[in-house]
Amino acid sequence: MIIFEATNGSLIHRIDPRVRVAAACAFAAVVCLSHRLVALEIALAAALGLVVLGRLSIVSILGRIKALNLFILVIVLLLPLFIPGEPAIRISGLTWTREGLHRAGLIALRANIIMLAMICLLATMEPAHLGFALRKLGVPEKLTHVLLFMIRYVELFHQEYHRLRDALRLRAFRPACNRHTFRTFGYIVGLLLVRSMDRAQRVLDAMKCRGFHGRLYVLAPFRFTPADAAFALLAAGLVILLSWIQLR
Amino acid sequence: MHIPDGILSGPVIGATCLLGAAGVLVGLRRLDFSKIPRAGILASAFFVASLIHVPIGVSSTHLLLCGLMGFFLGWAAFPALAVALLLQAILFGFGGLTSLGANVLAMGVPAVVCYYLFGVRLGPAMAGRTVFWLGFVGGALSVVLATVVAGITLYATGREFLAAAGAILVGHIPVVVIEGFVTGSAVAFVHKVRPELLACPLPTSPPKEHPDA
Numbered sequence: 318m319i320i321f322e323a324t325n326g327s328l329i330h331r332i333d334p335r336v337r338v339a340a341a342c343a344f345a346a347v348v349c350l351s352h353r354l355v356a357l358e359i360a361l362a363a364a365l366g367l368v369v370l371g372r373l374s375i376v377s378i379l380g381r382i383k384a385l386n387l388f389i390l391v392i393v394l395l396l397p398l399f400i401p402g403e404p405a406i407r408i409s410g411l412t413w414t415r416e417g418l419h420r421a422g423l424i425a426l427r428a429n430i431i432m433l434a435m436i437c438l439l440a441t442m443e444p445a446h447l448g449f450a451l452r453k454l455g456v457p458e459k460l461t462h463v464l465l466f467m468i469r470y471v472e473l474f475h476q477e478y479h480r481l482r483d484a485l486r487l488r489a490f491r492p493a494c495n496r497h498t499f500r501t502f503g504y505i506v507g508l509l510l511v512r513s514m515d516r517a518q519r520v521l522d523a524m525k526c527r528g529f530h531g532r533l534y535v536l537a538p539f540r541f542t543p544a545d546a547a548f549a550l551l552a553a554g555l556v557i558l559l560s561w562i563q564l565r
Numbered sequence: 566m567h568i569p570d571g572i573l574s575g576p577v578i579g580a581t582c583l584l585g586a587a588g589v590l591v592g593l594r595r596l597d598f599s600k601i602p603r604a605g606i607l608a609s610a611f612f613v614a615s616l617i618h619v620p621i622g623v624s625s626t627h628l629l630l631c632g633l634m635g636f637f638l639g640w641a642a643f644p645a646l647a648v649a650l651l652l653q654a655i656l657f658g659f660g661g662l663t664s665l666g667a668n669v670l671a672m673g674v675p676a677v678v679c680y681y682l683f684g685v686r687l688g689p690a691m692a693g694r695t696v697f698w699l700g701f702v703g704g705a706l707s708v709v710l711a712t713v714v715a716g717i718t719l720y721a722t723g724r725e726f727l728a729a730a731g732a733i734l735v736g737h738i739p740v741v742v743i744e745g746f747v748t749g750s751a752v753a754f755v756h757k758v759r760p761e762l763l764a765c766p767l768p769t770s771p772p773k774e775h776p777d778a
Contacts, residue, residue, distance in 0.1 A: 349663040399725035427571030466605020474613040503750020513610035517603035531598030
């Protein structure tokens with residue numbers, strides 16, 4: 318189920334995960350505060366550039382931004398009704414204002430730009446490397462441990478869940494909106510919890526046996542190469558340019 | 566339910582990230598090293614459980630389960646949620662990076678409230694029916710609280726979001742009932758099969774032998 322992009326050896330995939338995480342955060346921070354169309358157009362060009370550099374498939378990107386854009390669609394339809402201004406579209410008593418459409422458009426742009434950058438920079442890395450990179454960037458150690466455990470066990474419980482669903486299907490269970498379904502799903506969740514707590518205890522015992530006392534070692538040999546420095550400089554330049562346009 | 570990037574205003578992003586980080590730090594402080602595997606593994610079980618879709622008419626809804634997380638994790642729900650929501654944003658495009666703080670708060674606050682209101686009362690000695698109804702109320706309340714917190718962050722961004730916040734609240738009314746039944750059944754199930762797991766704080770006694778250890 319973990320749909321991290323397989324490493325395809327593209328330019329983006331080879332950049333140091335620490336640089337990618339830092340760049341994604343800085344880019345997201347400056348884009349989400351931008352109100353000027355020029356800044357967002359430059360940011361969009363940069364995000365699309367990342368897609369090209371990362372050699373990502375369009376189909377998988379569309380699949381990932383689908384859910385986001387359904388939410389955005391609701392905002393675009395609702396928001397302009399409540400922002401006062403010059404009427405732009407009028408349909409049977411409802412008025413979408415020009416100012417409202419402008420605000421909604423900015424929101425849609427910002428949301429999609431940040432999502433694209435996040436897919437290109439973060440979803441393209443080895444899952445465990447995300448945890449190691451966050452650790453190196455100063456995120457509390459325990460939090461990255463929780464992340465690493467989660468990355469390890471999510472796939473496992475997903476298989477477990479599918480086994481349970483298969484067992485239900487064999488017994489002709491068909492979900493509907495009734496109490497039987499709610500109770501059955503509740504039992505599945507309960508069973509997943511019981512099994513996860515049992516497994517956690519076994520994992521802890523096994524780890525204690527090997528001398529675990531609250532530390533995991535970072536095994537990824539991150540190396541900061543000239544290419545990483547170049548990418549970091551480019552990203553920093555872009556972030557500074559975008560904030561300058563915004564503050565001008 | 567998950568607020569994406571690009572909607573919230575600068576001050577709201579700052580405030581929610583600070584508050585969310587504070588919640589995560591409190592949770593981490595209460596998480597000693599022997600509970601780290603449990604927090605991570607429980608978080609992955611919740612992550613998978615939140616993929617369950619319950620059909621409503623032609624549409625369907627997924628479970629939030631933040632009340633149930635509060636029952637079993639207490640304050641540790643905050644770090645677990647931060648990690649889970651980060652992965653959800655990166656992998657599925659639900660939520661976002663800059664709205665991570667807001668989303669962590671929207672689910673972490675109900676989790677901790679449920680922990681203090683109901684979680685600490687649950688125990689192996691209770692009658693099964695009482696356990697179910699405590700779980701029901703906790704699960705239902707957590708969804709209401711989650712939509713209210715999300716609504717407040719949207720409203721703080723701009724008054725024009727009031728309608729969107731109201732739409733979210735109304736849209737979640739069926740979820741409140743479903744979440745109540747599912748949470749109640751889940752707690753009742755754990756109470757029936759492994760009552761000792763309901764004791765708060767969780768005991769660290771070794772579980773029964775399993776062949777696949």
